[in-house]
Amino acid sequence: MSLTLVEQLKLWTDTSNSMVFFGGAGVSTESGIPDFRSVDGLYHQKYEFPPETILSRTFFKKNTAYFYRFYREKMIYLNAQPNITHTKLAELEQKGTLSCIITQNIDGLHQKAGSNKVLELHGSVHRNYCVNCFKEYGIDKILNTEGIPRCECYGVIKPDVVLYEESLQENIINKAIDAIKQADLLIIGGTSLSVYPAAGFIRYYQGNRLVLINRSETPYDSQANLAIKADLGQVFAALS
The missing domain is CATH 3.40.50.1220 (TPP-binding domain)
Structure with a gap:
């Protein structure tokens, strides 16, 4: 430099x-x-599906439980400063x-x-919403549940982040x-x-x-x- x-x-x-x-x-x-494209980034880690596939709108709709397993493990870093x-x-x-x-x-x-x-x-991992009634939720709703987080109306809760295909x-x-x-x-x-x-x-x-x-x-x-x-x-x- x-x-x-x-x-x-x-x-x-x-x-x-x-x-x-x-x-x-x-x-x-x-x-x-971690970023996505560097040597140590998400795209160079091994998963059953490529990260760009998992983080797509189509995958979220068809494989929501798998999406959330990856999302909780690799996309949320609340301890980061x-x-x-x-x-x-x-x-x-x-x-x-x-x-x-x-x-x-x-x-x-x-x-x-x-x-x-x-x-x-x-978008932000700190904002989430129900895809049915659009009720808003904080990050705790994602972290304090297992599997697919659901609204009180039983709609699926989606992170307010822009996925591939969106x-x-x-x-x-x-x-x-x-x-x-x-x-x-x-x-x-x-x-x-x-x-x-x-x-x-x-x-x-x-x-x-x-x-x-x-x-x-x-x-x-x-x-x-x-x-x-x-x-x-x-x-x-x-x-x-």
């Missing part, structure tokens, strides 16, 4: 009035939550520098760190696009930028301070004004 690059990033964060942070799974890996990236972003929000966090994560760690302006593109919520998409359009600094971190439509949001940025921070290269590195190949925690610790 080049100190010069981080110094440039610190200058930009110090002088920003409407910074937006767009984060992927790499934001939470340092909190002990915010790391330096989460806490630094919360500080930047409190200073009035950060206008919005757009996250692909469902773990709620940004809110746990104190951030309030969070757009969750893929669309992102239109109102969340619109808010994310508006925030990116108005940003004077856009930092994208911890994501390979390979999942659409979220990866396509980058094209709505109209400024000249586009920063990409990721351990590996992304398809958009050449478009960035600043590309830092490093762990997010290492970069955000240097901003403190």
